[in-house]
Amino acid sequence: xxxxxxxxxxxxRMQRDLKRALQKNPKDxxxxxxxxxAKCIGCHACTIGxxxxxxxxxxxxxRVVLEEETGQYPAVGRRFVPRPCLHCQNPPCTKACPVTATxxxxxxxxxxxxxxxIGCRYCLVACPYSARTSDFGEWYTAGTAELPGKLYxxxxxxxxxxxxxxxxxxxxxxxRDHDSPVGNARKCHFCLHRLKVGxxxxxxxxxxxxxxxxxxxxxPKSLVxxxxxxxxxxxxxxxxxxxxxxxxxx
Amino acid sequence: MFNEKNFRYIMILAVSGLIIGxxxxxxxxxxxxxxxxxxxxxxxxxxxxxxxxFLGLTAGAYIVTILVYGFRVKLFAALGPxxxxxxxxxxxCEGIIIxxxxxxxxxxxxxxxxxxxxxxxxxxxxxxxxxxxxYLPTFFLxxxxxxxxxxxxxxxxxxxxxxxxxxGRTTYSEEDRGRDxxxxxxxxxxxxxIGLLFFGMHGAVFAILLNRPLWNGxxxxxxxxxxxxxxxxALITFLAYLFHPRxxxxxxxxxxxxxxxxxxxxxxxxxxFVGYQSKVPNFVTSLNQIAFGPFWWAFWILHLLxxxxxxxxxxxxxxxxxxxxxxxxxxxxxxxxxxxLNYLIPDLAVYKLEGLQNTFFHQRLRTEYVxxxxxxxxxxxxxxxxxxxFFLGMRWLPVEAAGKGEEEHV
Numbered sequence: 001x002x003x004x005x006x007x008x009x010x011x012x013r014m015q016r017d018l019k020r021a022l023q024k025n026p027k028d029x030x031x032x033x034x035x036x037x038a039k040c041i042g043c044h045a046c047t048i049g050x051x052x053x054x055x056x057x058x059x060x061x062x063r064v065v066l067e068e069e070t071g072q073y074p075a076v077g078r079r080f081v082p083r084p085c086l087h088c089q090n091p092p093c094t095k096a097c098p099v100t101a102t103x104x105x106x107x108x109x110x111x112x113x114x115x116x117x118i119g120c121r122y123c124l125v126a127c128p129y130s131a132r133t134s135d136f137g138e139w140y141t142a143g144t145a146e147l148p149g150k151l152y153x154x155x156x157x158x159x160x161x162x163x164x165x166x167x168x169x170x171x172x173x174x175x176r177d178h179d180s181p182v183g184n185a186r187k188c189h190f191c192l193h194r195l196k197v198g199x200x201x202x203x204x205x206x207x208x209x210x211x212x213x214x215x216x217x218x219x220p221k222s223l224v225x226x227x228x229x230x231x232x233x234x235x236x237x238x239x240x241x242x243x244x245x246x247x248x249x250x
Numbered sequence: 251m252f253n254e255k256n257f258r259y260i261m262i263l264a265v266s267g268l269i270i271g272x273x274x275x276x277x278x279x280x281x282x283x284x285x286x287x288x289x290x291x292x293x294x295x296x297x298x299x300x301x302x303x304f305l306g307l308t309a310g311a312y313i314v315t316i317l318v319y320g321f322r323v324k325l326f327a328a329l330g331p332x333x334x335x336x337x338x339x340x341x342x343c344e345g346i347i348i349x350x351x352x353x354x355x356x357x358x359x360x361x362x363x364x365x366x367x368x369x370x371x372x373x374x375x376x377x378x379x380x381x382x383x384x385y386l387p388t389f390f391l392x393x394x395x396x397x398x399x400x401x402x403x404x405x406x407x408x409x410x411x412x413x414x415x416x417x418g419r420t421t422y423s424e425e426d427r428g429r430d431x432x433x434x435x436x437x438x439x440x441x442x443x444i445g446l447l448f449f450g451m452h453g454a455v456f457a458i459l460l461n462r463p464l465w466n467g468x469x470x471x472x473x474x475x476x477x478x479x480x481x482x483x484a485l486i487t488f489l490a491y492l493f494h495p496r497x498x499x500x501x502x503x504x505x506x507x508x509x510x511x512x513x514x515x516x517x518x519x520x521x522x523f524v525g526y527q528s529k530v531p532n533f534v535t536s537l538n539q540i541a542f543g544p545f546w547w548a549f550w551i552l553h554l555l556x557x558x559x560x561x562x563x564x565x566x567x568x569x570x571x572x573x574x575x576x577x578x579x580x581x582x583x584x585x586x587x588x589x590x591l592n593y594l595i596p597d598l599a600v601y602k603l604e605g606l607q608n609t610f611f612h613q614r615l616r617t618e619y620v621x622x623x624x625x626x627x628x629x630x631x632x633x634x635x636x637x638x639x640f641f642l643g644m645r646w647l648p649v650e651a652a653g654k655g656e657e658e659h660v
Contacts, residue, residue, distance in 0.1 A: 007267075013336060047610070058612055058614075059289065059290065059613070059614030059615060060290075060612050061612075061615070064606070064609040064610045065609055066603055066604065066605035066606060066608075066609050067605045067608050067609060068604050068605045081605065083603065089268070092459070092460065093572065095366075095368050095369060096369055096370075096371065097366055097369055097460075098361060098365070098366055098371040098372035098375065099357075099361060099364050099365065099366060099372075100359035100364045100365070100366040100371040101360070101364075116357075116360060116364060117354065117357075118352050118353065118354050118355075118357045118358065118360055118361075119352050119353015119354045119357075120351075120352055120371065121293035121294065121353070122369070122371050122455075123294055124290055125459065125462070125598070126294040126459055126461070127461070128460065128461030128602060129603060130290070130601070130602045130603060130606060131521060132290070133290035133615070134283075134289075134290050134293060134353065134614075135279070135353075136282070136283045136286070136289075136614060137282050137283065137284045138284060138614075164343055168301070171319045180354070182282065182353075183282060183283065183352075183354050184353055184354070185352030185353075186304070236603070237461075240460050240461065241460075
């Protein structure tokens with residue numbers, strides 16, 4: 001006993017935190033995420049939410065849920081570690097890019113300019129967390145029979161849903177197979193297009209266990225700030241000195 | 251020994267390669283990377299391995315040109331123009347295959363308009379451009395006399411092209427020759443630091459990656475320099491035998507290749523020793539991938555047996571047999587691709603986070619990588635183009651003629 005149930009859904013508080021952050025000078029915001037491993041049940045809803053939000057094609061994934069087995073039989077356990085891009089404060093990927101197509105914004109999100117990326121994939125090699133994927137131009141509906149007006153076929157399914165571009169970075173990209181982001185390195189961008197309009201990232205809102213906490217990590221009133229102060233906090237591969245903006249709670 | 255019969259065989263080989271490779275090239279140009287087997291966890295595959303291979307091959311020519319034009323070593327003077335030409339052809343092949351590997355090859359202008367000076371890849375590209383900027387004029391200056399001479403020969407097929415290449419000049423004086431060789435010498439001096447940085451930078455692209463234990467470290471650039479000298483040295487020795495089969499030329503080069511081979515193997519052994527002794531799991535896994543992974547045969551059979559043990563045996567036991575020396579170098583040369591592939595893939599083939607293999611199932615998100623037929627066909631196309639360019643160049647450009655009597659001019 002001794003623990004009280006939360007009086008409000010953490011999502012409500014995060015939404016309030018986000019509203020407050022957006023009223024700040026953008027230069028003073030530093031986005032951060034805390035993932036409570038103890039709360040993650042491995043449902044992969046965040047992965048699916050992210051794929052749907054960003055209309056990710058086959059083989060491109062921004063947020064995966066790692067499944068780790070711990071201990072030795074019979075004292076065995078299993079834990080789930082969601083892994084978005086960790087938005088390192090000292091990112092190896094941005095240093096690798098030869099054409100400055102990827103960089104860290106003032107708010108701390110590491111982003112990619114699809115129109116500048118040459119597709120050399122050096123950033124994929126440089127990322128210690130395998131958080132970047134390359135878009136090889138694949139389709140879920142490739143090879144399916146075309147039947148206009150019905151639910152299947154590359155052009156027909158949901159009125160060519162798959163060919164319509166995502167709204168990543170708040171921009172209108174060309175239809176799929178017509179230039180970027182096909183051929184580009186792609187990665188989690190903390191759903192900047194949602195943040196701009198006051199919405200939390202898709203992975204955060206879709207987390208049924210409320211294991212993902214997002215907000216301005218420099219705001220002392222925010223939930224994410226509070227969580228970063230927990231004695232349970234750790235970051236992945238800290239020894240590399242990449243200083244991720246995504247923290248974990250044991 | 252190069253004769254008309256060999257030339258015909260090589261042409262048949264190269265043209266066949268181009269025809270067969272067209273299928274892969276078509277797939278690449280029409281469908282992009284869709285039908286290639288590398289993915290996001292093994293983002294660099296066969297073409298990057300070929301890129302490393304080609305870049306390495308330029309080193310032999312680099313050393314020869316420096317020895318001949320920088321240090322005026324007359325022994326290798328006949329190889330001067332041949333070396334420069336070989337270097338340019340390998341750079342051409344490298345440029346083509348790495349452009350095909352890019353997701354957006356038409357955006358290479360980005361290297362110039364939005365460069366990231368902190369990126370090793372940018373510097374590698376900068377040094378590749380510098381090598382072109384040095385060796386293209388060098389090649390022209392070395393061949394100019396023959397261009398003028400051939401342009402004056404009305405009976406020679408294509409003499410108008412030679413007239414164009416000669417810039418319309420009809421005479422070439424002793425003074426011109428002296429001035430051109432002086433310019434070549436200056437370019438050769440400039441190439442010394444540029445070339446070293448070029449080969450070193452090649453390794454630095456890999457060496458700086460903290461998350462890649464097999465690559466990360468100060469020894470990697472040095473290993474790359476040695477690898478380049480070995481493969482490039484083997485290439486030049488073999489070409490020397492083909493086009494200038496003189497014992498006094500081929501045999502000293504063979505001894506140099508033997509020394510380079512022994513040094514390279516020693517460095518490689520050091521890398522294994524340090525890796526296994528460090529007991530860093532990712533490092534050990536990568537080394538195990540090299541020695542006992544799916545490409546174990548490339549390491550043990552191609553590299554160590556055919557590409558190292560047999561050539562070493564030949565070079566030690568038959569150093570005075572130029573033909574044997576040339577064949578030993580040929581073995582080193584053709585198997586060196588396996589070294590490049592088996593260096594590139596093993597570090598990529600280790601999952602960097604525990605549990606990553608069980609998280610999202612897609613063929614692009616696996617560490618198992620075997621180049622598919624399209625990748626091989628594109629590589630064959632590029633290799634064939636290189637072969638065709640080199641041997642047609644040797645026939646239609648005055649490369650051999652420029653090498654004759656070069657001892658007097660250096």
